[in-house]
Structure formats: C-alpha cells, structure tokens
Amino acid sequence: MTTAGVDNEIVIVGAGFSGIGAAIELRKAGFDDFLIVDDADGVGGTWHWNTYPGVAVDIPSFSYQFSFEQRTDWSRVYAPGRELKAYAESCVDKYELRSRIRFGTTVLAADFDEEGGRWVLRTADGAELTARFVISATGVLTRPKLPEIAGIEEFAGITMHTSRWDHRQDLRGKRVAIIGTGASAVQVIPEIAPEVEQLTVFQRTPIWCLPRPDMPLPAAARLALKVPGGRALTRLISQTYVELTFPLAAHYYTSLPTAAIGERAGLAHLRRQVKDPATRAALTPKYALGCKRPSFSNDYLATFNRSNVTLETDAIAEVTATGVRTASGVEHAADVLILATGFKVMESGNMPTYDLHGVGGRDLEKWWDENRLQAYEGVTVPGFPNYFSIIGPYGYNGASYFTLIENQTRHILRCLRHARTVGAARVEVSGEANDRFFREMLARRGGQVFWQDSCAVANSYYFDQHGDVPLRPSSTVESAWRSGHFDLDDYEFTHGERPAEVSRSR
Template identity: 70%
Template structure:
C-alpha cells in the first residue's frame, strides 16, 4: 500500500463547518484538501432542512463568518433559503467548489499506523486516503425517528421535518405533528392556517421567548455598507448571543440571567395564549437553559386557533388511520409529521461513521467506556491526525461560526507545526486531554444544566453518562486558548522529527 496519501487533508461534511474548514485551510497554506459531502449540495443543515418557516435562531449578523459578512440579509433572523444561498456564495467566492465531492458518504475511517494516514471508505465503494482528517459533520444531521409502535403501518404520509416532502400538499388535510422542539416551533405556525386540523403531540413543553425579528429595512441594509458598520453590528449581535447562552448557561451561579429570561417567557406565554388550560400545558416545568429554548412571535399564538389542538397524553401507538393515545383516544389524521429532532450524543452520530484509531480502537466504543471527551473539542488520544470541529466540550453555545473559526485556529496551528517539523503523525497526549476534561468537569457547579429541575427537561444536551459536553467557557476564552494553547500538548512524530 502507498504511504503517499491522495490528499493532505480530507474534510468530512459540506455544511458550514466544512466550508469554513476549507477556506481557512487555504488561508493557512494547505490547499491540498478534498471535501466529501453526502448530499447533492452544500450547506449542511440548510441544505437538508427546507420545512416551512425554517430560519436561523440567532441574529443573522452573528450567523456568518467574520471574514465574509453580508449586508443584505432580508431579516434580522435569516430564513433558511438565504443561509443556503450564503453557503453557495462562500464555496464559489473562495474557490472551494472544485475540491468538493458531492453525493458521497464516508462510512468508515481507519488509521494506518504504518503509513501515518487515514483510509476512508465511502458509500461509492472506493477508498480515499488522507494524512489528516477534519471531521465537520456537525451533530444536527441524522434525523431521529421516534420509537413508537405502528409507524410503518400508517396508511397516510409520514415525513420528518429534516426531510420535508414539498410534493405533499397540506391544504385542507388533517395533520399531526409529533414533538414541540425548535423545528416544530417554526413549522406549526407556518402550516396552521392552511390545514383543516392540526394536532400537536407534546411530551415536554419548550421555553418560547419573544423573537426580536423584523424585515431588514432598506435604509439599514444600505447603512451596512458604510465602513465599520458591519463590524459594529456584529459586535452588538455577538454580545446579545453571548448573554443569552454562554453567560446564562456556564455562569449561572454568578450571573443568573436565566431568571430574567424565565420572567420574559412567562409573560410572553400569558399574553399569547388565551385558554388558561392550554397555557398551563405549555408552561415548562424546568428552568430555562436545561434544554434548547426557542424564539417565536407566533408559535404560542397558534394554539388559539380553532383548528389547532394540543395533545399532552402519551402516545400508545400509531394506527393505520391516526394516532392512539394511552387514554384510548384516537386522532384520525392524513399526514404525520415527525418533529423529533436529531441523534446527538447517540450511537450512530457521535461519530456518524466508524472511526478506528491506533491499535484498532473504535472511537464510539472508547467514548462509551470512558465518557465523551476531546481536548478543546478537537482531538482524542489514540486517534492521530484526526481533528473535529464539533467534538465533545468544543461548543460553548455561542455562534456556530465562532466555533468553526476557533477550532480551525487550533487545527491549523497543529498542521503548521507538523509541516515545520516534517511530522507525519500528530496526536494529543493523554495527559493534556485528561487535564482539559478535568477542567471542564470542574466548572459544572457554575452551569445551569445541573440544577435539580433539569431532570424534568428531557434534554438532548445530556449524554448517556449524565454529562453535558458543552465547553464551559466564555467565547473570548475559547478564542484565546485556541490560538495560545501549548503545542507540546501534542506529540509530533514521523521519520523527519
């Protein structure tokens, strides 16, 4: 077998993580890369998720690369089609498209210890080799189907929000939607006015806060073209995002701003929902921050409609004609929409393909045995030359674009030293990884997630070990440490070292 890889770097995933990785590899002087993407287009979540009402849930000024800021978003919270267009714009402007292989899923990754390279098996049946791999598959990629008896027997149409079928006309139909998470909050008000009947099956109510959204006035869009205006707007937006998640989540005992958010949420609910009984069903029984909240100005109001029914009884099974609850009530429906989210810290998603490191160790099994962990969310001992954008304890809850740029600063520092020293094998030391995990776990008492009421939240933030693998850091700290961590936390080895 050849010891010369097909590419210096293979990026797995063509969403914004992969796009950002490609652009920043070029900027760092590593142009020999290939991006491998399962879908037939780029954009990741914004390529796959096309359901009615899909939009970003943080201000558009924060949801973009710092080096490629747009001045013409149509709304404060951009709709999904504009984010998909932004992805296409980036791959064209930065000459990434010619190094993308679409319609190809990586199904396995095996480290060749003799050659110090990765062998990636694909859905096409071939193998791609790379000296280094950047995992950029994200976590909100694999739709999670509910374990409800009888779904296969339903005689009508079934679709998951992440794989919306636009050929299905919902007008005048009886529709059931299972789940009230972030996707459902956007779908429900978007389809409620068109369907004959909409039955919403809720297991756990979501915190829903007012959305400071509006169409972007033309004068403001024009003003954004003034030098410095985009930078100032982004700074203000970043401060808002920082306050509403990283500060609220990771410094809860010092700055309990979630209490303010809860008061806003309760007031929003009182004003939006007329029926006290329905309002009670929509009231969360856990603290704000235990699970992902949502922002909407029309979700709660949807339950005032005569054709929308909120069902909180547990589902027993799906019948050929509808949904049967444990109370024995059958809701007859024509279309069943599954707004049941994604696999996150579950088998088959972390990682999304088989990863076999040094000594034949399987990454999924290693995490299952030792709990989720990765040095700064990037590297795992025993898996040389493999870097992740969104590994455990990498994301602090700020703008996802900030995560991409921060993690790539970390990764390119490693690649530069490897090139400088001639190293063909780069691996984080067990000691550095253990030290980082200990620091993250040691900050738990500051976080909102570990207060008693979170036990009632049914939150995907928690993994099977009871951990919440978010990076317990402010955004400024993540940026500082990614650009200044001690490179001796890695071993750089190879014939030339």
C-alpha cells in the first residue's frame, strides 16, 4: 500500500468521539500517518458544541465511554456534559493525538482522484488536503436544525439554539419561549424554569419520558469500580439496561414485551409527576415507545406543575417581533426565544457534512436520493473507494455511540490491515455485497416498532425522505460480531493506483 503523492495516508474528518476513537485504534494498529480535521476550536464534537444548562448524557456513563478507557470517577450515573468534554480531552492527551488535530478546518468537498487513487479534500480556507483513505467521523448531533417558521428572523429579542447556547445571556426574570420538546428540551426546561419569569413551552409531539435512575456516585461506589471485577460488572449491568430500553425494544417490538413494560413505566411516571389532568393528557404520547428516541428525566414532567410554566400545544402560526403567535391567534410575549429543534440527522447534507464525489464523479447525496440511504454494514458505499464512515446508514442500532464507534472502527481496520498485507492501494465494497446487505436490512424491519401504525403520528427524525428508518435492526452483540467477521471477499483490494488486479482473501 503506497502513500506516495498524498499529504497523509489517512484523514479523519471530525474530532468528536468518533474521530478520537478511530485515531486511537489506528495508532494501536500501527497506522501512524493520519490527520484529524475539525471545524471547531476544540475536541468533543457534540460535547464541545452543546453546553446548554442541564446538558448531560442520556444513558448511564458506564456505557457512554470506550471499553478500553473506562473512567472510575464519574460524578453521577448520568454524567453532565462538562465531564464528557473533559473525558474527550483526556483521551486526546493520553493517546497523544493533539498534535495530529487541525482545528478550524471546515471540509467543503472531497473528490476521488481516480488517476492517483487518492482523495482530495477542499477546505473553507481554500486549501487542499490529499489522503489515500478518508474516515468520516462527522457525527449526526452537531449541525443544528432551524425550524421553518414564518417571521422567525423578525424576532426582536434574543434567539438561540440549544446547541449554540449563549452563556452571556441572563434569563433571570425574562419571558422565555422554547420551541421543541425533544431530548435537549427535556434537559434544559427544568434547569431554566425556576429562574425565568414565564416559560412557554411549544410542543408539537409529546415525548416518552421515563424515570432516570440517576444519582451522585458516592466515594464507596467509585472505590467499588476499582475493585477487580467491579468495573466489568457495573458495565455489564449498564449495557444490559441500555440494550433493553432501546435496541431490543425498538427492533424486536413485535416479539419481545420490552416496549410494553417501558410504556407502562412511562405512563405511571407521568401520573406521579403531573398534577393537572389536562396537562397530563397533553403530555401523553399517542405513539408507541421507540418510534422516536425516548428521554429519561426525573424533573422534566414535574416542571409543568409550576405556575410560571405554560404548555402550548396549538400549532405555531408565526413568530412576531415580540413573541410567538399560534394558529388560534393567541400571541405569547417573549424576551428570549430558545430553539430546541434538534439536529439534521437523516437529512441530505448531514451524512457527511460536505460534498462527496466518488468514481466517475458520482455524487453521494444524489446517489442516496435516487437509491435510498444505504451502506454496507453502515461503513462503505460502492463507487466510493477508500472512504469509510463511522455513522453511516444501517450502522447504528440505538445503543451507546461508543459501541458503534468501536464496532465500525473494527470493520475499517480489518480492511486497512488486509490492504496493507496485500499491498493494495484501493479498497472498495462490491455492489453485490452492498445490495445483499441492504436487502437483509429491509427484510428485517417488519418486527421493528417503526412500522407500527402509531408511529405515523410520532414526527420522528428517524424516518428519512424515502420513508425508511436507516437504523440497524439488530442487537448490539450481533453488530459487534459482524464487525469482526464480515467476509473480506465483499471488498475488492486493488493493486496499483488504477484498477488492475484484484486480491480477495478472508
């Protein structure tokens, strides 16, 4: 495998946990010629950008970390955002990655140079980077999604998205309107409600909110994590909990009772938390648990008991200079408008966040528009040699992102190691292998929750423009196994810079 004619053998786009995890495993495997680029000025991805009040991980910290770098000093079962940011920083320092990162570098486009068998990346500052291989680690929870509401640019007060929180703003005594009741809103609403004069929450679709088994970790618990076997047992319990609350519940909805048990727990939690029957009814989801990712909070629902908090379910007609007007003509005055409207996830322009052109100038976004979102094992797409994704279609099954990162990186390294062994400069998944995997994913989806009738009213970002849900319909154990055992014959390993002879080997 030659690296002649390129700046780096590998370029990783993204310095969040996906990029950090990929870089760590590359170094372990002896791939030292790599560069990480990111448009931010610091590492952490989601945890760099999202700093709103109350931001925290939504699964237990014991699962939301690398299996090879487990902390024993989390302050809580569900770590606050600042600790995840610090964890990212510590991983970068421990594995000596900081010198390999170029911040403030926004990739605008990546084009495959067939003559040279390399990728050429164009950046916002007009520079070019070349690499034999590209690993896309841009994530899906970094690009804010702004609502398409008439007049929103005319609002005369302060407007901010939860993922770009302006900490210079003091909300004390202010009239605040917040649009959205997804995962970010569930965390920020209980934090700001006690200090604002009035908080109006605009809800389109209620979210399933389950009790969160959260608590500060006492010194005794942290000590237990350091005892032989204690950390492994805690992680096993955590992983099992995570698996039961989403992957198994969502992907095996018709065959396992997990979701039904969760729905009963959610409704009981709602009854305990909310006093007013009308408000409780408005907060009750009309769709099955799992149609969209549920949230976990012990404070969110109870916040609607406060006299200064109003839940508004009437559709928004427009934003005015002084507030938000609903379809019924009522205007809610506001000094601050908070957009808790989530991120661009299953949308064009987000996977990846830059223009991508492969063999013959094939445009990935257009190809997906015409052929539906798909990628072999969630990692590679035919026609885009030497290009790998950490979070591609049908890669993520809903468990911890760290499990996904480790699985996908294992897949990528199998390809890179074999390419190095046979001296291949070009690695490309075959169209037949990709088609086979895509057919398998579609054939499995009948048992998922997403295809139940009630999901039609969920307004879930899981559904893409084609009506598909490109989440991997499998357990986490199966996903992990396949990442280390997929058939290498599904790839073509080509010697030289142009397609010539092909090596196939298991």
